[in-house]
Amino acid sequence: MKTDDLIAALSREVEPASRTPLMMRTVMALLGGGAVSLLLMHLTLGVRPDIGVAMWTVAAKAGFCAVLAVAGGVAALKLGRPGRSGRALAPWLALVACGFLVAAVTLASMEPGLRWGAWTGGGIPWCVVLIPAFALPVATGLVWAWREAAPTGLTMAGAAIGALAGAVGALVYAMHCPIDSVPFVAAWYGVGIGLTAGIGALLGRWFLRW
């Protein structure tokens, strides 16, 4: 087909195009995917039994995850459009780094004998594996929602999707997570969410192609 004919054909199909769809679809994916994750968590691990008394602690953890989700979401919406936004994830990265810093500072201010327990939460940081697991339904929703997107940097866009899904997955996990130690949460949630972002970066070139 000649290019001029193509141009004419395309221009016959022009209707007013709204600029919000990507954001709306992303929000819908977060809500839907988040609901699925929540259900999954409830059925497998269960909400922590003491959530009534521990409400503020859970809220604090959830707040940390929510802030990371916002940073990831803002980056994702930039990276879902054509253009070079190589530094879009910098704020998110800075927040994760802040978490590590808070963990380090808190540990340093504790008595040496208590540090190991505070950092490991008395066991294995399962959240590192569970956060990506609960991020999966959210990531699936986002990849579906992003069929209308046009990321030109697939790896960075994948990382942003992973960062966003990871933060929401962590938020869901916080409803169950029985360990309240600040250094533990600040460090290991960061690792879990970071890992999800990394997985997203690796998989982006397959799932986000258009």
Place this chain on the structure above:
Amino acid sequence: MTGRPDEPQLRAWMQAAIAGDGAAQAQLLSALAPRLRAFFRSRGTRPEDAEDLVQETLIAVHTKRALYDPGQPLTAWVYAIARYRLIDRWRREGRRGVQIPIDTYENQLAAEEHEAGDPVRDVATLLSSLPAKQRRAIELVKLAGQSVREAADATGWSESDIKVSVHRGIKALARLVAGPPGRGSQS
């Protein structure tokens, strides 16, 4: 070229197209086509493939127009799509020559894109990176069109000096323009 639409005009057409003006989109796409053709040819695409890529890019500009943010420069937005389509084609074809990971392609093209600008300024920039003697020799002999004799008189250097400086300067420029080794089929 006279009447070549500039960035503000392209942006205006794009805004109108987003608002539903088909005629504006037609003008936008028609104005973009030659630029895209030049873009793809300059990256080593064969003419028949280049036309395919131009069409793919125009289609993408149309279907993804809702993702254009009015605050952004339009040409950069379009070239981002063009680069993406080019890399996608390379990926599908299994680009002959050096196999480089996708991200390196993107970074290379992005770097080239960044550099691609006013050709006159580019030549001046390239020349300014040469040693003074080679630069002067090239300016006189190659750019100003003087003979070796005239250049020698003007600078006070010997004719063979001039010739050697021109020769070395051109070799240096060629190396600069070709970029780092292993970059596909450019040199």
